[in-house]
Amino acid sequence: MITVNRYRCGYCGACVSVCPKEALDLVEAYIEVDDRCSNCGICTKVCPMGALELVEDEE
Amino acid sequence: MKSEYDVIVVGAGPAGSIAARTAAEHGLDVLLIEKRQEIGDPVRCAEGTGKDGLSKFMDLDPKWICAEVNGARIFAPDGSCIELTEKLAGKEVGFVLERKIFDRAVAKTAAKAGAEVQVKTQATSLLKDGKGVVCGIKGKHRGDDFEARAKVVVGADGVESRVGRWAGINTVIKPKDIETCAQFLVTDIDIKADSCDFYLGNERAPGGYVWVFPKGKREANVGLGMLGSRFTGKHPIDYLHEFMAWKFPEGKIIETVVGAVPASGMLKQLSTGGLVLVGDAGRVSDPITGGGIYNGMVSGRIAGNVISDAIEANDVSAKKLQRYDREVREELGKLLDRNYKAKEFIVKADDHLMNSVAKSLRGVDFGEMSVPKLLKEIITRNPGMFVELAGLF
Numbered sequence: 132m133i134t135v136n137r138y139r140c141g142y143c144g145a146c147v148s149v150c151p152k153e154a155l156d157l158v159e160a161y162i163e164v165d166d167r168c169s170n171c172g173i174c175t176k177v178c179p180m181g182a183l184e185l186v187e188d189e190e
Numbered sequence: 191m192k193s194e195y196d197v198i199v200v201g202a203g204p205a206g207s208i209a210a211r212t213a214a215e216h217g218l219d220v221l222l223i224e225k226r227q228e229i230g231d232p233v234r235c236a237e238g239t240g241k242d243g244l245s246k247f248m249d250l251d252p253k254w255i256c257a258e259v260n261g262a263r264i265f266a267p268d269g270s271c272i273e274l275t276e277k278l279a280g281k282e283v284g285f286v287l288e289r290k291i292f293d294r295a296v297a298k299t300a301a302k303a304g305a306e307v308q309v310k311t312q313a314t315s316l317l318k319d320g321k322g323v324v325c326g327i328k329g330k331h332r333g334d335d336f337e338a339r340a341k342v343v344v345g346a347d348g349v350e351s352r353v354g355r356w357a358g359i360n361t362v363i364k365p366k367d368i369e370t371c372a373q374f375l376v377t378d379i380d381i382k383a384d385s386c387d388f389y390l391g392n393e394r395a396p397g398g399y400v401w402v403f404p405k406g407k408r409e410a411n412v413g414l415g416m417l418g419s420r421f422t423g424k425h426p427i428d429y430l431h432e433f434m435a436w437k438f439p440e441g442k443i444i445e446t447v448v449g450a451v452p453a454s455g456m457l458k459q460l461s462t463g464g465l466v467l468v469g470d471a472g473r474v475s476d477p478i479t480g481g482g483i484y485n486g487m488v489s490g491r492i493a494g495n496v497i498s499d500a501i502e503a504n505d506v507s508a509k510k511l512q513r514y515d516r517e518v519r520e521e522l523g524k525l526l527d528r529n530y531k532a533k534e535f536i537v538k539a540d541d542h543l544m545n546s547v548a549k550s551l552r553g554v555d556f557g558e559m560s561v562p563k564l565l566k567e568i569i570t571r572n573p574g575m576f577v578e579l580a581g582l583f
Contacts, residue, residue: 141448143234144350145370148363148450149418157350158312159226177365177418179372179448181425 132188133174135162140182146174191308191331191338195221196501198327198340199305200313200353202229205469205486206346207296208247212494213344214303218501221338222297222305223329225312225347230293234349234449236373236411236480237287238386238403243484244285247491248299254292256405259284259386262559266548267391267541274559275385283559284386286403286411287483296487316343316356316465323507324357324464342497342506343465346490349450351471357462361471365418367454369398369480372426373413375405375445379438383407389433390544396420397537400433412438415451415480417537451480455530460518461511466493474522477533478561485522492517528582532565535578547572 133155144157154168162183172185199210202224210222226232237256244250260283261275276283301307310332317326317339326339345353349368354361381387381404389400397417402410414433416426426448434441452473460472468474468489475482496514500506539547550571556563566583569576 141372141446142232143448143450144348145368145418145448145450147350147352148361148452149365149368151362153352153355156352159310160232173365176421177368177370177450179370179426179450181427 132170132186133164133168133172134184134186135164136182136184137161139180141180143179145177145179146183149173149177191221191306191336193337194339195219195306196340197221197342197344197497198223198338199344199346200327201225201346201348201469201471202297202300202307202309203293203346203348203469203486204296204483205471205490206344207293207300208487208490209344209346209468209493210305211296211300211303212491213497214300214305216494216498218498220300220305221340222300222307223311223313224297224307224309227310229297229309230290233289233447235289235447235483236371236401236403236413237289237405238284238401239287239481239483240284242283247487248296251295254288254295255285256288257286257383257403259286259384259404260559261384262386262388263382264388264390264548264564266544267393268545268548270545270548270552272548272551272554272564274556274564276559277557286386286405288405313347313353316353318464322463324462341464341501342511344493344497345465345467345471346469347471349452349470351467353465354457354467354471357465359457359459359462359467361457361467361473363452363454363473365421367452368418369415369451369453370418370426371398371413371415371449371451371480372430373411373447374430374434374441374443375409375447376412376434376438376441377409377444379408379410379441381408381410391541393541394433395429396422402437411447412441413447417453451475451482453477453480453530453533455526456518456523460515461508463508463511464506466497466511466514468493472518474518474526477526477530478536485526488521489518492521529561532579532582535576
């Protein structure tokens with residue numbers, strides 16, 4: 132799953148614009164991730180701040 | 191807020207506000223919504239723009255102009271410098287804006303023209319009629335759900351646009367077509383206060399550039415954009431720290447700005463039944479420079495005019511609104527297509543090539559500040575090297 136470090140995030144929306152699954156949304160000053168996320172990790176690479184991280188799902 | 195309008199504009203940046211203003215000037219009933227609680231803030235922009243373009247849309251006001259510039263300096267990786275300066279003294283060609291104030295000023299002109307403005311109000315989905323034509327939005331207004339119908343919805347919701355996707359237009363940007371950016375507003379530094387400076391190099395900003403845009407005598411937006419596909423572990427903020435340590439170690443950072451700029455060229459489809467996309471949402475920003483304020487406003491004005499005609503003709507079908515696509519393509523499309531092709535080539539340049547190109551331009555008197563002029567000169571002075579570009583400029 133994708134985690135957002137809200138303390139690092141600059142809420143710019145770069146991640147939202149590249150998400151192929153429409154799983155991300157920029158709501159005022161935070162990023163929401165919903166269950167359409169496919170863990171592709173593209174968003175982590177375009178984040179200017181390095182605020183997004185792809186972490187292993189806990190089973 | 192009412193339950194019905196002629197036009198709902200989602201997003202109160204310059205493109206959305208101009209669309210709203212233009213539609214309102216035609217006598218339409220317009221709602222302009224902004225999801226943030228403040229229009230213009232937080233800023234996601236390097237704030238540079240051309241003077242001529244801007245004056246087509248706004249009466250110039252010193253309240254939102256931080257600096258006037260009359261030239262640019264481009265530094266190759268080895269430090270050699272290309273200077274593009276307007277020959278005529280006193281002919282300032284560019285501005286560095288205060289977007290927080292500027293965006294608000296543009297929105298005010300929309301309000302003055304008669305548009306209703308609502309902040310902390312976001313669209314969450316689109317309403318569609320039986321035939322799939324967009325006919326309004328669902329949204330949240332300060333946390334409360336609402337629905338409002340509209341004959342036409344304008345998606346002006348920026349790089350992170352979702353309005354287009356809801357209407358079935360694919361707006362997803364590929365990592366190779368996005369410049370991801372970080373910027374500091376730095377104060378108390380030595381700069382050239384009438385010049386926009388650019389630093390190139392794959393160590394500094396892979397597939398992009400560093401900019402130093404003056405915001406005052408000793409203050410500047412220092413930022414960089416890198417191509418999303420060139421990520422190898424370091425984010426823009428990391429490159430920016432390195433640049434700061436090298437160039438402005440004593441600078442004081444009074445603001446952090448982050449953002450992303452579409453470098454994809456404009457969308458193949460900008461409209462559908464009951465909906466048009468303007469500004470960054472339509473990807474009309476310049477693929478080489480990243481500039482999007484002027485292009486955004488151009489698209490906004492065309493949108494307002496086309497929508498007005500469509501509503502007057504009582505026909506907001508996809509076919510009718512295609513006129514918007516055609517007019518934007520006519521006004522901006524050629525330039526964006528050309529600059530996209532050029533960008534695809536330029537981002538592959540290695541540092542060695544950039545250095546040798548800079549050397550080839552030594553002593554050239556440009557006399558004006560323009561990207562086409564610069565590229566033309568590069569092609570002429572390096573015969574045979576840039577055949578891919580030669581036909582373009």
